[in-house]
Amino acid sequence: xxxxxxxxxxxxxxxxxxxxxxxxxxxxxxxxxxxxxxxxxxxxxxxxxxxxxxxxxxxxxxxxxxxxxxxxxxxxxxxxxxxxxxxxxxxxxxxxxxxxxxxxxxxxxxxxxxxxxxxxxxxxxxxxxxxxxxxxxxxxxxxxxxxxxxxxxxxxxxxxxxxxxxxxxxxxxxxxxxxxxxxxxxxxxxxxxxxxxxxxxxxxxxxxxxxxxxxxxxxxxx
Amino acid sequence: xxxxxxxxxxxxxxxxxxxxxxxxxxxxxxxxxxxxxxxxxxxxxxxxxxxxxxxxxxxxxxxxxxxxxxxxxxxxxxxxxxxxxxxxxxxxxxxxxxxxxxxxxxxxxxxxxxxxxxxxxxxxxxxxxxxxxxxxxxxxxxxxxxxxxxxxxxxxxxxxxxxxxxxxxxxxxxxxxxxxxxxxxxxxxxxxxxxxxxxxxxxxxxxxxxxxxxxxxxxxxxxxxxxxxxxxxxxxxxxxxxxxxxxxxxxxxxxxxxxxxxxxxxxxxxxxxxxxxxxxxxxxxxxxxxxxxxxxxxxxxxxxxxxxxxxxxxxxxxxxxxxxxxxxxxxxxxxxxxxxxxxxxxxxxxxxxxxxxxxxxxxxxxxxxxxxxxxxxxxxxxxxxx
Numbered sequence: 217x218x219x220x221x222x223x224x225x226x227x228x229x230x231x232x233x234x235x236x237x238x239x240x241x242x243x244x245x246x247x248x249x250x251x252x253x254x255x256x257x258x259x260x261x262x263x264x265x266x267x268x269x270x271x272x273x274x275x276x277x278x279x280x281x282x283x284x285x286x287x288x289x290x291x292x293x294x295x296x297x298x299x300x301x302x303x304x305x306x307x308x309x310x311x312x313x314x315x316x317x318x319x320x321x322x323x324x325x326x327x328x329x330x331x332x333x334x335x336x337x338x339x340x341x342x343x344x345x346x347x348x349x350x351x352x353x354x355x356x357x358x359x360x361x362x363x364x365x366x367x368x369x370x371x372x373x374x375x376x377x378x379x380x381x382x383x384x385x386x387x388x389x390x391x392x393x394x395x396x397x398x399x400x401x402x403x404x405x406x407x408x409x410x411x412x413x414x415x416x417x418x419x420x421x422x423x424x425x426x427x428x429x430x431x432x433x434x435x436x437x438x
Numbered sequence: 439x440x441x442x443x444x445x446x447x448x449x450x451x452x453x454x455x456x457x458x459x460x461x462x463x464x465x466x467x468x469x470x471x472x473x474x475x476x477x478x479x480x481x482x483x484x485x486x487x488x489x490x491x492x493x494x495x496x497x498x499x500x501x502x503x504x505x506x507x508x509x510x511x512x513x514x515x516x517x518x519x520x521x522x523x524x525x526x527x528x529x530x531x532x533x534x535x536x537x538x539x540x541x542x543x544x545x546x547x548x549x550x551x552x553x554x555x556x557x558x559x560x561x562x563x564x565x566x567x568x569x570x571x572x573x574x575x576x577x578x579x580x581x582x583x584x585x586x587x588x589x590x591x592x593x594x595x596x597x598x599x600x601x602x603x604x605x606x607x608x609x610x611x612x613x614x615x616x617x618x619x620x621x622x623x624x625x626x627x628x629x630x631x632x633x634x635x636x637x638x639x640x641x642x643x644x645x646x647x648x649x650x651x652x653x654x655x656x657x658x659x660x661x662x663x664x665x666x667x668x669x670x671x672x673x674x675x676x677x678x679x680x681x682x683x684x685x686x687x688x689x690x691x692x693x694x695x696x697x698x699x700x701x702x703x704x705x706x707x708x709x710x711x712x713x714x715x716x717x718x719x720x721x722x723x724x725x726x727x728x729x730x731x732x733x734x735x736x737x738x739x740x741x742x743x744x745x746x747x748x749x750x751x752x753x754x755x756x757x758x759x760x761x762x763x764x765x766x767x768x769x770x771x772x773x774x775x776x777x778x779x780x781x782x783x784x785x786x787x788x789x790x791x792x793x794x795x796x797x798x799x800x801x802x803x804x805x806x807x808x809x810x811x812x813x814x815x816x817x818x819x820x821x822x823x824x
Contacts, residue, residue, distance in 0.1 A: 267818050272817045272818045273818040292736070292737060293736045296735060296736045296737075297736070299731075299733075299734040300733065300735075301734070303734075305732045305733070311729050313726060313729070314451065315447045315451035316443075316444075320439050320443065320447070323439030324439060324733050325733040325734060326439060327440055327443070327735070327739075328441070328734065328735055328736070328739050333439070337439075340439075372733075
């Protein structure tokens with residue numbers, strides 16, 4: 217079983233003369249537990265690729281299989297459930313909700329799960345512990361540094377124990393030292409069996425991956 | 439962490455937006471509450487005045503002739519057959535379906551008498567009933583017992599009698615127990631005495647000339663009561679004294695309709711305010727909604743968050759709106775109810791519950807479109823970062 221299998225993925229935005237093709241028939245596979253970096257220039261289509269793999273962006277043509285499930289054949293609700301159970305997102309801009317504490321932000325993916333609050337809180341604290349921020353669980357995102365916010369974003373991505381982590385330039389807004397700390401955490405998660413797909417511009421961080429997918433003008437160059 | 443926690447957290451963060459939604463609903467709900475409370479208070483005021491008005495149904499003997507009096511001016515020289523009603527028949531009034539609304543039945547026997555060479559009209563009445571039927575009477579002295587008489591102001595002046603004076607009617611000497619203050623009505627020229635004694639003096643035992651009925655008007659349609667009394671008194675002509683009532687009720691009816699119109703309009707404006715604010719809030723939260731989608735929230739979860747926020751604010755607006763409307767009515771009632779005498783505003787649990795439910799319904803209805811729009815947001819558009 218392949219963890220991810222993309223077959224002839226094409227994505228067009230707009231129609232007629234203004235139509236832009238972001239991905240032009242991309243195919244690839246990713247094995248369970250693999251760590252894959254996606255590299256490319258700005259506008260090359262790598263973010264589009266990540267959003268399609270994240271089941272957030274339906275391709276114009278082609279098929280995406282995740283654990284042998286044709287995810288875009290699922291209904292909207294089923295796809296949302298699939299996303300909650302199988303995929304953790306780490307955004308470049310952290311995207312933490314400023315009015316929720318760090319613990320509450322980490323609990324966010326569990327908000328729709330029928331568990332007791334105490335259970336959810338225990339899971340969130342465990343996830344924060346993994347990124348070294350359990351003691352700051354009660355703070356608001358505005359009260360911690362950028363590097364710490366990215367760590368919270370990672371804790372939020374892993375709190376539901378999804379098999380896949382999608383990270384969009386997780387070190388993009390961080391200094392070198394903090395970036396390395398973040399990469400160390402991501403590397404550990406991969407070592408524990410999580411499949412990681414990470415978009416990055418930085419060859420140094422791309423080198424953490426087992427494999428690099430290069431995207432140029434919507435085409436994949438392995 | 440639940441969807442409710444997210445809703446509450448967002449309300450705390452976006453206090454300005456929450457305040458606008460609250461204000462929109464608050465204005466609508468409080469206006470509705472104030473107008474409805476005013477209408478209710480004014481109705482009560484009118485009912486109260488009607489009770490103060492005394493008799494509002496007249497029972498007179500059925501006759502084929504019309505009365506030749508107008509505005510108190512009697513065209514003399516014409517004599518009518520004088521029919522009367524049997525006093526015992528009045529007991530049938532207690533059997534009508536709306537008997538509970540009958541506050542008092544006042545039988546009256548009338549007959550001309552000569553006192554000191556002057557012709558006057560004598561009225562035998564039940565003084566207990568007349569306390570209800572003539573609440574405006576001011577008696578100098580006291581109500582008469584058997585052997586006593588109460589003089590109208592004009593009758594006392596003409597006869598030159600005061601309390602304690604004596605007069606002889608049909609050979610029987612009566613003591614003036616009291617004199618009425620001027621009423622400006624026909625009562626001023628009458629000699630009032632207890633019913634049974636007067637019947638005996640006039641030779642009309644067991645018969646009455648007319649009767650007055652005071653019906654409480656809260657929830658009792660006077661025309662229906664007139665029909666009911668007519669049915670049990672086939673020999674009598676039953677009439678409602680309703681010109682004044684009708685006029686005021688019609689005015690109130692117009693005001694009531696106007697109030698409903700204004701309430702509807704204000705609610706519409708309030709709901710539009712909620713709609714616009716909630717739409718603005720959804721647009722402002724595009725990224726946040728995108729995050730929810732990325733975290734695996736279904737569209738229905740997003741709808742629930744937004745409707746929960748609306749419900750919390752709307753519930754608060756319902757409670758505050760009732761209190762504000764209640765306070766506004768208290769302030770306004772003296773302007774609407776002629777000095778506010780008799781009109782008062784009390785806590786109405788049904789109106790309070792209605793205000794709460796109305797606020798919830800309007801708040802949720804106005805937020806449903808923004809909630810639906812939020813649930814349909816393309817998460818990829820929302821998360822441009824991806």
